[in-house]
Structure formats: structure tokens, C-alpha cells
Amino acid sequence: MARMIAQRLLAFLPVLLLVLLIVFALSRLIPGDPATTLLGPGATADQIAALRAQLRLDEPPLSQFFSYLWGVLQGDLGRSLKSGAAVTQELLERLPATLELAISATLVALVIGIPIGVLSAIRANTPLDHGVRIVSLAGVSMPAFLLAVLLQLVFGIWLGWLPISGRNSPYFLGDPVTGFAVLDGFLTGDPEAAWDAARHLVLPVMVLAAFLAATLARFVRNAMLEAMAEDYIRTARSKGLPERSVIFIHGLRNALLPALTVLGIKFAELLGGAILTETVFAWPGVGRYMFDAIRNRDYPVVQGATLVFALLFMLVSLGVDLLHAALDPRIRRRVGQ
Template sequence: MASFILRRLIGLIPVMGIVLVIVFSLVRFIPGDPAVTLLGPGATQEQIDALRGQLDLDKSFPVQFLNYVAGLLQGDFGVSLKTGEPVAQEILARLPATIELAVLALLAAIVIGIPIGVLSATRPNSMFDHITRVVSLVGVSMPAFLLALILQLLFGTYLGLLPVSGRMNSFIISEPVTGFAILDGIITGNGAAVWSAVQHLILPATVLAAFLGATLGRFVRNSMLEVMSEDFIRTAKAKGLRRGEVILGHGLRNSLLPAITVIGLKFAEMLGGTILTETIFAWPGIGRYMFEAIKNRDYPVIQGTTLVFALLFVVTSILVDLLYGVLDPRVRKKMK
């Protein structure tokens, strides 16, 4: 197991290197000059040239790249061209909001998707199965921005039940401890902050959970149908085991092993795919931070957030492989 972890960690180096080269190259092709964007259309050419020199934008591409890599080796992601603040510091300040949103969406998708998949598999071709398959198809097919707008109009504008933007009501003062709004409210005993944070999380988490829950429900259903037709299921039934024991102890248990891979990979995609959702709901995470950086042509922020997203994806993939090895002895044997 230790050698497997070491090999995967070593494999991170070329992967992150390739991501770094691609991202550093692509952001240079974004139309417009960051110096002109920062100074405004009324700036003189002398002012633009001075700012380009201050930001090292007047240097050649290889020199800029080597300077950036040298900074990364020291933990320096650069300085935001828009705010003048260290990129690493701003990412760390926004990362808890993104993780909190993604984790809640993941839990909601698991709690809803797996039971629906199991019930559909145990009642194939029933009315419930047909309805859940249609709902799952809609959940997989519906664009996130469309679902977000529908939920905002319905629960925010028409019914007025839930907030449609932000992370917490502005009149509530919450002392930051960990950066996670709900956890901070619990630690400090601020019930109003906890309730406000939960309310603000519901709509954006629903948008993220819809696709994953629908995907997970369809996957568990198909996997369960395949497992329930295996010989060991018939043997369990012949032994006189109760239906619940057969379904949950044998069918679901063996169906969840491949589902874990789907959950892990989709969670990694969710961490990097919150850009649109965070922007629509004005959620102060790194997804929205990256979107604003793209609009402002803020090279260091675009590069830093992309590297963080790539790192989160690769690390999550490694954790999924380890968990798969823990649950499946056959995989664990191959890891040695």
C-alpha cells in the first residue's frame, strides 16, 4: 500500500507539470492586455508600458514561465493583478466555501441517489422505476444554469422561502474560525449564523447534487440489476435469508464498490465545476474567484485556481483508489 501511494504521489509531478505548461500558455492567448484592463481606456502608453514592466508582462514567455515556476517552488502563486493581494492567500480564504458547498451536495446526492437506485433495481419495470428513470434522465440532461435560474425564480422570487445569493445574511456577524460557515457557527454557538448558512447552501447545493444524484441513481440501479442476477444472490436466497439481508447485505454491498469510483470522480469534477453555480448564486468560492479573474485577465489568479482544481482532482482520484483497495481485497492485493 505504501509503495502504491508513493508511486501515485510521484506521478503527480509530471501531471501537474503538464497542467502548468498548458494553463500558463493558454492564458496568454486571452484577448486583451491586463495592463490596459487595470488602468482603463484613458491610460497613456507610458502608463501602460510602466505597468507592464512592473508586472513582468514585458518579458519573454520563457522568462515569465521560469519566474513563475521558481515562485511556485517557494509556495508563491503570484500576486493578483486586480487586487494586489497574494493569490495563495485569496485562494485559501475562498477554498472552504467551495469545499463546504461540494461536500453538502455530495452528501445530498448520496442520500437521495443510492436509495432511489436500490428501490428501482428491486422493482424493475414498475411505475416507480419508470418515474425515477425519467427523473434521472432529466437530472442528467438539464443544464446547471437552467436549473439554478428555475430554483431562484421559484423559491427565491415567487415563494420567497430561500435566499438566492451570497453565503450568509449581511446583518449576521459570525466569527471566522475554520472558514466553514456552518462549522464556525457551531463552534461559536451562533445558531443564527448556522441557520443562515444552511439556508444559503440549499439552492446551490441542490443544483450541484442534481446531476450527481441522477447519475448515481442510474448507476446503482444498473449495477444492482446485474449483481442481483448473480449465482451468489440465488444461493443467499436458497439459504433462507430475508429479502432485506439479500438486497442490502449482498446486492447493495457489491454494487457500491464500483459506485465509490463514480462518487469520487464526480466529487472531484464537482470541485472544479462549481464555477457556473458559484457565479449564478454569488457564492464566494474559488469557482467565482476564477470567473472574475478570467473577466479581468488576471493571469496569476487563473493559473493558481486552475492548479488548485487540478490538484484537488488528482488527490481525490488517489483517495478513491485507496478506498477501493480497502474495500476490495483483490484490488488491495494488486496495490502491494
Template sequence: MVSFLLRRLVALLPVLALVLVIVFSLVRIIPGDPAVTLLGPGATNEQIAALRLQLGLDRPAAFQFFDYVGGLLQGNLGTSLKTGNGVLQEILIRLPATLELSICATLLAILIGIPIGVLSATWPNSGLDHVTRVVSLLGVSMPAFLLALILQLIFATYLGWLPVSGRISPYVATPTVTGFATLDGVINGDFGAMWSAVQHLVLPTVVLAAFLATTLGRFVRNTMLDVMTEDYIRTARAKGLSRSSVILHHGLRNSLLPAITITGLKFAEMLGGAILTETIFAWPGVGRFMFEAIKNRDYPVIQGTTLIFALLFMATSLLVDLLYGVLDPRVRRKMQ
């Protein structure tokens, strides 16, 4: 297992290098000049030239790239052109919000998607199966921004049950311990703050979980239909095991291993793909921070957030592979 982990870590280095080169190149293709964006349309050519010189944007791209790589080797992701603060510091402040949202969305998707898949596979081609397939198709097809706007309109504007945006009420203040607003409220014994955080968390969590839940439900259904035709399932039935025991202990258990891969990869995608959801709900996470950086042509922030997202994606993928080895002895033997 250790040798497998070391091989995977070494194999990730070229991928990181390629991601770094691509991102560094692409951000400079984005139309617009960061100096003009920062100074505004009324800036003179002399002011723009002076700011470009101060930020090092007047140097050739190759020199800028080597300077950036040198900073990375020292743990420096650069300085935000907009705020003047370190990019790593800005990301670490916002990362707990993105992690809290992604974790809650993943847990909700698992609680909804797996039971839907099991029920559909248990009674295939039934009315329930047809309904769940239609709902799954709708969940996969509906754009996240459209679902977000519909939920905001219904539950925030019309019914007034939930807040439309933000992470916690501005009238609530609780000390930060973990960076997870809900957990901090519990730790500090401030259940008013916890309830406010939960209310703000509901709508963006549902939007992010919708796609994963429907995808997971369809995947579990199809996998279980294949598993239920295997010989060991017929053997279990011949032994006189109950229907629920065959489905849950033999069918579902062997269907969950491939579902782990889907869940892990989709969780990693959530971390980097929550930009739109965080922006719509004014969620103060890394995704919204990246969106603002793209608008402001903030090169260091775009590069830093993309690199962090790539690292999180690769770390999650590696964790899924290791979990596969823990749960499946056949995979574990291949890792030796």
C-alpha cells in the same frame, strides 16, 4: 500499500507539469491585455507600457514561465494583478466556502441517488422505475444554470422562502473558526448564524447535487441489476435470507464499490466545476474567484486556481484508489 502510494505520487508529477504548461500557455491566448483591463479604456499608451513593465508582462513568455515555476518551488503562486495580494492567500480564504458547498452537495446526492438506484433495481421496469429513469434523464440533461435560475425564481422570488444569493446574511456576524459557515455557527453557539448559513446553502447545494444524484442513481441501478444475477445472490436466496437482506447486504454492498469511484471523481469535478453555480448564487468560493480572474485577465490567479483544482482532483482520485483497496481485499492484494 505504501509502495503503491509512492508510485502514484511519482506518477502525478508529470501530470502536474503538463497541466502547468498547458494552463500557462492557454491563459496567454485569452484575448485582451491585463494592463488595459486594469487601467481602463481611458489609459494612455505610456501608462499601459509602464504597467506592463511593472507586472513583467513585457518579458518573453519563456522567462515569465521560468519565473513562475521558480516561485512555485518556493510555495509562491504569484500575486493577483487585481488585488495585489498573494494568490495562495486569496485561494485559502475562499477554499472553505467551495469545500462546504461541494461536501454538502455530495452528501445530498448520495442520500438521494443511492436509494433511487436501489428502488429502481428492486422493481425493474415498474412504474417507479420508469419515473425515476425519466427524472434521472431530466437531471442529467438540464443545464446547471437553468436549474439555478428556476430555483431562484420559485423559492426566492415567488415564495420568498430562501435567499437568492450569498453565503450568509449581511446582518449576521460570527467569528470564523473553521471557515465552514454552518459549522462555525454551531461552534460559536450562534444558531441564528447557522440557520442563515443553512438557508443560503440550500439552493446552490441542490443545483450541484442534481447531476451527481441522477448519475449515481442510474449507475447504482445498472450495477445492481448485474449483481442481482450473480450466483452468490441465488445462493443467498436459496439459504432462505429475506428479500431485504439479499438486496441490502449482498446486492447493494457489492454495487457500492464502483459507485465510490463515480462519487469521488464527481466530487473532484464539483470543486473545479462549481464556477457557474458559485457565480449565479454569488457564492464567495474559489470558482467565482476564478471567474472574476478570467474577466480581469488576472494571469496569476487563473494559473493558481487551475493548479489548485488539478491538485484537488488528483488527491481525490488517489484517495478513491486507496479506499478501494481498504474495502476490497482483491484490490488490496494488487497494491502490495
């Protein structure tokens, strides 16, 4: 097991280097000039040239790449062209907001998606199953920005039940403890602030959880149908086990192993920043940070954020594989061999 972990970690290095090279090249292909964007349309040619020299944008691309790569090897992701702040610090400030959103959406999707998938499988080819499949197909197919706008319109504007943007109300802004707004409200003894943060969390979580729950329900349904057709299910029933035990102990337990892979991949994608959702809801996470950086042609932010996203994705993938090995003795035997 330790050797497998070491091999996977070593494999991260060429992948991260390739990601960095591709993003570096693509970011230079974005139309426009960062210096012109920062100075505005009224800037003179001399001012633009001076700022390009200050930001080292006048150097050859290859020289810029190796200079940036040397900084990355020293743990420096560079400085934002717009704010001048360290990219690492700005990412760390925004990561808790994305983590709170991703974890909340994943928990909601688990609570909704798994029971619906199991129910659809044990009632296969019934009107209930057809209805679940239609709803889950709609959840997978609907664009996130469209669902976000619809929820804002219904629950935020027409009904006025929930806020439609931001992470906190202006009068509840305080010093963060953990970076998780809801948890910080309880830790600081301010339940009203926690409730306000939870209300701001509802709509973006609903958008992300809708897609994830629909994906999970479809996958669990298919995995359950395959599991319930196996010989060990017929053996369990022939032994006189209650149907509930057959479904949840023997069927669901084996069906969840492949579903775990899908869940891990989707969670890693959420950690990478739900760019559209965070932008529509003005959520101050890494997704919106990335969107603003692309719009402003902020090369160091785009490169640093993408590198961190890739690393998080690979770490989550490794964690899922380790969890698989812990839950499935067949995988442990293969790893041991």
C-alpha cells in the same frame, strides 16, 4: 500499499507540470491585455506600458513561464494582478466556502441517489423504474445555470422562502472560526447565524445535488442490476436468506464499490469549483474566484487555481483507490503482488 502510494505521488509531478504548461499557454491566448483591463479604457499608452513592465508582462512568454515555475517550486503561486494579494492566501480564504458547498451537495446526493437507484433496480422495468429513469435523465441533462435561475425565481422571488445570493446576510458577518459558515454559527453560540447560513446554502446545494444524485442513481441502478444477476445472489437466495439481506448486504455492498469511483470523481469536480453555480448565486468560493480571474485576465490566479484544482482532483482519486483497496480484498491482493 506504501509503494503504490509513493508511485502515484511521484506520478503527480509530470502531470502537474503538464497542467501548468497548458494553462500558462492557454491563459496567454485569452483575448485582451490585463494591463488595459486593470487601467480601464481611458488609460494612455504610456500608462499601459508602465503597468505591463511593473507586472512583468513585457517579458518573453518563456521567461515568464520559468519565472513562475521557479516560484511554484518554492511554494509561491504568485500575486493577483488585480488585488495584489498572494494567490495562495486568497485561495485558502475561499476554499472553505467551496468545501462546505461540495460536502453538503455530496451528502444530499448520497441520501437521495443511492436509495432511488436501489429502488429502481429492484423494481426494474416497472412504471416506477421508468419514472426514476426519466427524472434522473432530466437531472443529468438540465444545465446548472438554468436550474439555478429557476430555483431562484420560484423559491427566492415568487415564494420568498430562501435567499438567492451570497453566503450570509450582511448583519450576520462575523470572524470565521473554521471557514464553514453553518458550523461557525454553532461554535460561536449564534444559532441564528447558523440558520441564516443554512438558508443561503439550500439553493446552490439543490443545484449541485440534483446533477450528482441523478448521476449516482443511474449508476447505482445499473450496478445493482449487474450484481443481482450474479451467482452469489442466487446462492444467497437458495440458502433461504431474507430478500432484504440479499439486496442490501450482498447486492448493494458489491454495487457500491464501482459507484464509489463515480462519486469520488464528481466530488473532486465540485472541489474544483462549481463555476456556474457559484457565479449565479454569488457564492464566494474558488469557482467564482476563477470566473472573475478569467474575466479580468488575471494570469497568476488562473494558473494557481487550476494547479490547485488538478492537485485536489488527483488526491481525491488516490483516496478513492485506497478506499477501494480497503473495501475489496481482490484489489488488496493485486496491490500486494
